[in-house]
Amino acid sequence: MSDKNTGTPYMSAELRTAIDLTDTTVDDSFDLKSWDMVVSLGLSRQLTTGQALLELAGAGHDEIVVCTADLGRPTQVANFGRQYPERYFNFGIAERNMIGAAAGLATTGFTPVISNYSFFLALMGVENIRNDICYPNLPVKLVGTHSGIAMGFYGTSHHCCEDIGALRTMANLTLLAPCDGNAILAALKSTITHPGPIYYRVGRGRETPVYDSPPEWHIGGSRRLREGDDITVLATGNLVAAALQAREILARERIGLRVVDMYSLRPLDRQAVRDAVEDHGVVVSAEEHNVTGGFGAAVAEVMAEEGLGGRLVKIGMPDSYSILGPPTHLYRHYGLDGEGVARRVREALQQ
Amino acid sequence: MSRPVQNTPREEIREKARMIRREVVRLTDICGSGHYGSAFSIAELLSVLYYQLLNVRPQEPDWPDRDRFTMGKGHAAIGLYPVLADLGYFPREDLDNYTRLGSPLGDHPDMRKVKGADFSSGSIGHNLSVSVGMALGLKLKRSPARVVCMMGDGEQTEGQIWEAAISGAHWKLDNLIGLVDINGAGSDGDPQQTMRTEPLADKWRAFGWEVIVLKDGHDLQQTFEALNRALNEPRDRPCCVLAYTVAGKGVSFMEGTWQWHLGFLGPTDRERAYAEIEASRIG
Numbered sequence A: 001m002s003d004k005n006t007g008t009p010y011m012s013a014e015l016r017t018a019i020d021l022t023d024t025t026v027d028d029s030f031d032l033k034s035w036d037m038v039v040s041l042g043l044s045r046q047l048t049t050g051q052a053l054l055e056l057a058g059a060g061h062d063e064i065v066v067c068t069a070d071l072g073r074p075t076q077v078a079n080f081g082r083q084y085p086e087r088y089f090n091f092g093i094a095e096r097n098m099i100g101a102a103a104g105l106a107t108t109g110f111t112p113v114i115s116n117y118s119f120f121l122a123l124m125g126v127e128n129i130r131n132d133i134c135y136p137n138l139p140v141k142l143v144g145t146h147s148g149i150a151m152g153f154y155g156t157s158h159h160c161c162e163d164i165g166a167l168r169t170m171a172n173l174t175l176l177a178p179c180d181g182n183a184i185l186a187a188l189k190s191t192i193t194h195p196g197p198i199y200y201r202v203g204r205g206r207e208t209p210v211y212d213s214p215p216e217w218h219i220g221g222s223r224r225l226r227e228g229d230d231i232t233v234l235a236t237g238n239l240v241a242a243a244l245q246a247r248e249i250l251a252r253e254r255i256g257l258r259v260v261d262m263y264s265l266r267p268l269d270r271q272a273v274r275d276a277v278e279d280h281g282v283v284v285s286a287e288e289h290n291v292t293g294g295f296g297a298a299v300a301e302v303m304a305e306e307g308l309g310g311r312l313v314k315i316g317m318p319d320s321y322s323i324l325g326p327p328t329h330l331y332r333h334y335g336l337d338g339e340g341v342a343r344r345v346r347e348a349l350q351q
Numbered sequence B: 001m002s003r004p005v006q007n008t009p010r011e012e013i014r015e016k017a018r019m020i021r022r023e024v025v026r027l028t029d030i031c032g033s034g035h036y037g038s039a040f041s042i043a044e045l046l047s048v049l050y051y052q053l054l055n056v057r058p059q060e061p062d063w064p065d066r067d068r069f070t071m072g073k074g075h076a077a078i079g080l081y082p083v084l085a086d087l088g089y090f091p092r093e094d095l096d097n098y099t100r101l102g103s104p105l106g107d108h109p110d111m112r113k114v115k116g117a118d119f120s121s122g123s124i125g126h127n128l129s130v131s132v133g134m135a136l137g138l139k140l141k142r143s144p145a146r147v148v149c150m151m152g153d154g155e156q157t158e159g160q161i162w163e164a165a166i167s168g169a170h171w172k173l174d175n176l177i178g179l180v181d182i183n184g185a186g187s188d189g190d191p192q193q194t195m196r197t198e199p200l201a202d203k204w205r206a207f208g209w210e211v212i213v214l215k216d217g218h219d220l221q222q223t224f225e226a227l228n229r230a231l232n233e234p235r236d237r238p239c240c241v242l243a244y245t246v247a248g249k250g251v252s253f254m255e256g257t258w259q260w261h262l263g264f265l266g267p268t269d270r271e272r273a274y275a276e277i278e279a280s281r282i283g
Helices: A013-018 A037-042 A049-058 A078-083 A095-107 A118-123 A126-134 A163-167 A181-191 A238-251 A270-280 A295-305 A327-333 A338-350 B010-031 B036-040 B043-053 B074-087 B092-097 B127-140 B159-170 B200-206 B220-232 B267-279
Strands: A064-068 A088-090 A111-117 A141-145 A174-176 A198-201 A223-226 A231-235 A257-261 A264-266 A282-290 A311-317 B068-071 B147-152 B176-182 B210-214 B239-244
Touching: A049 A064, A049 A078, A049 A111, A049 A181, A064 A095, A078 A088, A088 A095, A095 A111, A095 A118, A095 A126, A095 B127, A095 B159, A111 A118, A118 A126, A118 A141, A118 A163, A126 A163, A126 B127, A141 A181, A163 A198, A163 A282, A163 A295, A174 A181, A181 A198, A223 A238, A231 A238, A231 A270, A231 A338, A238 A257, A238 A282, A238 A338, A257 A270, A264 A295, A270 A282, A270 A295, A282 A295, A282 A338, A295 A311, A311 A338, A327 A338, B010 B036, B010 B043, B010 B074, B010 B092, B010 B220, B010 B267, B036 B074, B043 B074, B043 B220, B068 B074, B068 B127, B074 B092, B127 B147, B127 B159, B127 B176, B159 B176, B176 B200, B176 B220, B200 B210, B200 B239, B210 B220, B220 B239
Parallel strands: A064 A088, A064 A111, A111 A141, A141 A198, A174 A198, A231 A257, A231 A282, A282 A311, B068 B147, B147 B176, B176 B239, B210 B239
Antiparallel strands: A174 A264, A223 A257
């Protein structure tokens, strides 16, 4: 009993001091392995949307209003609501109404930031995003969290492997994919005044961090994180960290991997694609999304349109509905972890 | 949120409604297909709103404190365009290019192309949500502006309408007015036969809105009283006006029919319609 404060898988001593446990009901009288929502949500430390918005509001961005559909806590924007209650609108579980109302708010001079699970935002709300936000080109910012298979065993219904495909056909819409907490800070802070709509595709907040501080960021850009002589991985979202891990694994086999964070999905950094083909011939795209119609397909379009030649290996979700399981197991199952990326790179080089 | 009211003579309002119907017939002739029934049923509602009640500045379409008018039933925009042109938002000649290739004026309104159109529409059921957002934003800005969202009776089956109704009541949006044009005509006939939504007054009241029943949305006195009450009477909640109207009102062979929800009039029938509209003295 004496080691209650020293840690469970959820509550290491380090975490206990790092996260806000004000509202938790789990005190020392509970079993070491017990946890409530407050503890769980405290672990989503890469979901920095609320922090970014608070910093922006603190810097004088009075035009920011935040909208959510009963997911303010899980998507980490409730902190904005506590500080700016008059500019925080929780619509309850009514995503389409929220998207339309955000468009209406935008017409009155505000910059609405919607924070919601990506599936219920981008796929349930796709028609409202199209007709209410993109068609009138309103500056609504949409942050879709828990994208890809991050929802794990909550089920295939909650997996979102189609949002890039659905949204990259929407005129006026910019698509960005910050891969960790620092990237979210950079993305939101550098684009909040962008005059059109933006969809930020983010994870569940437990991603392996890639950046030590907010990186330089601009729409249409990319970031070459590591150099390598043999092959390029163009990665997005969670797959950036996986590609970095793969690079470590392959370095031991004397394979040099260039890793590029393709954080701007639309517009795409075409030069990064050109460089990859010209320097290495074989290009690997890596995404937590259906390989049909997603990021890899966008890379393929550039290669074909520009007649670059070269060969493309697409890492991503197969064109079928995902199975469920704990997220880490799923990433391993679908080869979306370091080992999986390394394996596909080896295969690509052998062909 | 009371605002000034224009004491426009009754006969002038009648003539504006005639103008709307005439133009609907003329513009439909340009493209060969139009929502006569849906536009005729709202001619008096539009006339009373735009020539008596809404505070707008046609010379300053983006005036932040303007009252907003949104259309859930965007397919009746052909009735709105003549009013906007008449008020001076854009030249009347622009109407002559209605629906022609590249025209800003289509069957459904586009806020980025049509001055005076406060929001685009096309997807039935969206614009009450948009109006909720507008009303929230205007309140945050401490604006006296009000938002009127015109919906169709068929639109009442859209689930999103009731999501928006819940949120309008939750946030006590006393600057938001829903206006349901109950003309009894949809693509598949009477919406109440297709999918019953009545009793609508009970439903809107149960969702936390004040309800005003406008028994005859073509009677100018009744219409003014109902809409004036909706826009200018103080309350602590949003208000829904249930306006009972007649589809195709003003042209005898269209009145009360679903068949003229959408249609086209050949030259001789067009002349018959024009003659009836000229002779009409509605409200």
